Amino acid sequence: ASLTSLLPATAFAQNKIVLGFAQVGAESEWRTANTESIKSSAAAAGIDLKFSDAQQKQENQIKAIRSYIAQKVDVIAFSPVVETGWDTVLLEAKAAKIPVVLTDRSVNSKDDSLYVTFMGSDFTEEGRKAGRWLVEKMKDNKGEVNIVELQGTVGSAPAIDRKKGFEEIIKSDPKFKIIRSQTGDFTRAKGKEVMEAFLKADGKKINVLYAHNDDMAIGAIQAIEEAGLKPAKDIIIISIDAVKGAFEAMMAGKLNVSIECSPLLGPQLMSAVKDIKAGKPLPKRIVTQEGIFPMEVADKEFPSRKY
């Protein structure tokens, strides 16, 4: 018998790279697709994945990261639910010599030696794309444009940056006014609830809804219909992610545009993990390339969408 056949199967399993991944939660269609991408690409790459779901709570993510440190995994990756408050746990990972990769969302820390690389979208640019689309759409409109905004999770990088990028563009014309802005925590249920409150307060005054993700927009569409108004007609709706649910809403004529944000970060993450283990240097920032999908192209694009 060959030497290898005499060894127990676990001897090989032990050679596998172990990756601990601390996920935000399961708050949106985007997140579900992101989790699926990470799980399937880990399996395809032969990486042993330890996965945890923090249910959108920072304390749970910190606990998960500490348990990966205790288990001495090879690499830790996570998508920080909020931007601040990570230095202590990241210093613990550094002291244990476990490299950390940030995926999707970044941290706001002065010390960039706390992680190897950050891979994900440029959320500020997504906000700008939303703003530019609106400016173009309203270019012949002389009157005031009253906007309500559904923000993502308070303190999260995508909520902060999508707000910033959008405001940066619309402030070029004083006719654009954000009359209400509140968090819907990136979920359909909260998006609907907050939109109901907006409609109660301002009703027909609202011209535009800017939602930081598709799920909140989809929840809000329900609220708009229940209030007897026509989504995408009485109220122009802009959102971000471009998940299948958004395409369905566009094809039904209920959503005007979705700015793409790709959740398919798994393959990139697995190749980064392998590079780290092989001692190869990585760029500090890996940016995802993304487009814009207005409702007019939804029918044509839908069949090729992967999430």
Ligand code: GYE
């Ligand atoms: O847009 C939203 C999700 O961090 C980019 O999180 C991600 C955001 C995404 O809940 O749908």
